[in-house]
Amino acid sequence: MENLFDDLISAGGIFVNKEVLRSTYIPEKLPHREMQIKSLADILSAALKGETPSNIVIYGKSGTGKTATVRYVSNELERMGRKMDSKCFMIYINSEVFDTQYRVFAYLARVFNQNVPMIGWPTDMVYSEFKAGIDTDDRCVIVVLDEVDRLAVKGDSALYNLSRINSELNNARVSIIGISNDLTFTTLLDQRVKSSLGEEEIIFPPYNADQLQDILTERARMAFHFSRLADGVIPLCAAFAAQEHGDARRALDLLRVSGEIADRTKSKMVTEDHVRQASDRLEANSIVEVIKTLPVQSKIVLSSVLLLRKERNKKRFSSGEVYNMYRRSCNHLGMEPLTQRRVSDLVAELDILGLVNAVLVSKGRYGRTKEIALSVPEGYVQPVLFEDYKLKALVSDIKVKAQMTL
DNA sequence: CTTCCACGGGAACACTGGGGTG
DNA sequence: CACCCCAGTGTTCCCGTGGAAG
Numbered sequence: 001m002e003n004l005f006d007d008l009i010s011a012g013g014i015f016v017n018k019e020v021l022r023s024t025y026i027p028e029k030l031p032h033r034e035m036q037i038k039s040l041a042d043i044l045s046a047a048l049k050g051e052t053p054s055n056i057v058i059y060g061k062s063g064t065g066k067t068a069t070v071r072y073v074s075n076e077l078e079r080m081g082r083k084m085d086s087k088c089f090m091i092y093i094n095s096e097v098f099d100t101q102y103r104v105f106a107y108l109a110r111v112f113n114q115n116v117p118m119i120g121w122p123t124d125m126v127y128s129e130f131k132a133g134i135d136t137d138d139r140c141v142i143v144v145l146d147e148v149d150r151l152a153v154k155g156d157s158a159l160y161n162l163s164r165i166n167s168e169l170n171n172a173r174v175s176i177i178g179i180s181n182d183l184t185f186t187t188l189l190d191q192r193v194k195s196s197l198g199e200e201e202i203i204f205p206p207y208n209a210d211q212l213q214d215i216l217t218e219r220a221r222m223a224f225h226f227s228r229l230a231d232g233v234i235p236l237c238a239a240f241a242a243q244e245h246g247d248a249r250r251a252l253d254l255l256r257v258s259g260e261i262a263d264r265t266k267s268k269m270v271t272e273d274h275v276r277q278a279s280d281r282l283e284a285n286s287i288v289e290v291i292k293t294l295p296v297q298s299k300i301v302l303s304s305v306l307l308l309r310k311e312r313n314k315k316r317f318s319s320g321e322v323y324n325m326y327r328r329s330c331n332h333l334g335m336e337p338l339t340q341r342r343v344s345d346l347v348a349e350l351d352i353l354g355l356v357n358a359v360l361v362s363k364g365r366y367g368r369t370k371e372i373a374l375s376v377p378e379g380y381v382q383p384v385l386f387e388d389y390k391l392k393a394l395v396s397d398i399k400v401k402a403q404m405t406l
Numbered sequence: 407c408t409t410c411c412a413c414g415g416g417a418a419c420a421c422t423g424g425g426g427t428g
Numbered sequence: 429c430a431c432c433c434c435a436g437t438g439t440t441c442c443c444g445t446g447g448a449a450g
Contacts, residue, residue, distance in 0.1 A: 102435060119423065119424045119434090119435070120424035120433095121435090122425090122433075319413085320412080339441085341412095342438085342440075345414085360412095360413075364410085364447070364448030364450070366411070367409090367412060369411075
């Protein structure tokens, strides 16, 4: 071998262009989204005529093509705008990153060349800077807020201010596209915001298995040497993803990872078996990733459940038991324990993340508790958890417990 | 019907990291 | 430089509440 990488570059030759399988890739065609593209374009075309398009809320679960569709339409719109010499801008904001009204306005102000620090100023000042920046020119600005539900949860003043900004502008016009994967998120909003934001609604239903197959086939033609895919591979990827509320992102990930596995094992073909392996690996990866990024206190709570499993011989524990074990762990680690109230919030978060399963049960005369159980394989959790040096001290503990149960 | 316990909503607080001003 | 202002986050404190066993 001449170079370490020789073998790796030439390996398999399964892929032609792996990039098209990434979720960030915006394809030329978006199968089964023709309706949504049309409605979106209809509404936004007002911008080209010098009017202000209605505000739009877009609903749909993750991986239903919301972001891709909006990006696609906005590219087209900006292109047409340049041709017609009418100034149209789309600004894409991921509200998961810019998740407070300060950050949203600071970002927007910066887009229009205003000098605003990312923290420190009073919000109304940031807001007026943004207003000043945007109003320097006659133009139509369409602000896309991806994952708006994030903003709505933290009080809706960002949405409120944005939605009524037009009345304070002389030259520019602003309209908002909110993208949400929670169908009920408008119920969190103030009535005024709700009616102004939701002037138009577009729904993105989940893909069914057949539609997922179409999407995958489309992309696979570009991504793979097509003959290298065994017949069942695409249907299987589609089927897996369809079980998971028709998530196209997941389907594409599956296909990509399957290909990578095949590539690495130097198989001639991508087989259904590779898909199954890919499915396992994706699941394990996401769990590991989630646990790794947990704050220390949450990790201690999670490890408490783990320790209880070793100590007692059962799977579910009352919140009291977990809290006691948590206190002991903190003691052991030399950390200040949090209050029961706070820990109950942490448990709720772990529940949402799917690491733990917590059910509220009333034991009548003996009050209410949450019954808490681990909802992912123990083997995934333990190694990752104790990678954290702050939790190292618990490792010896767990070994002793394991010995005792033998 | 009472009783019991943690649940979970909300207010208050502490702290951080940045600003501007004199 | 010292000082106060501000948004945002994590936490504690307080407390009303649900619901089946007794």
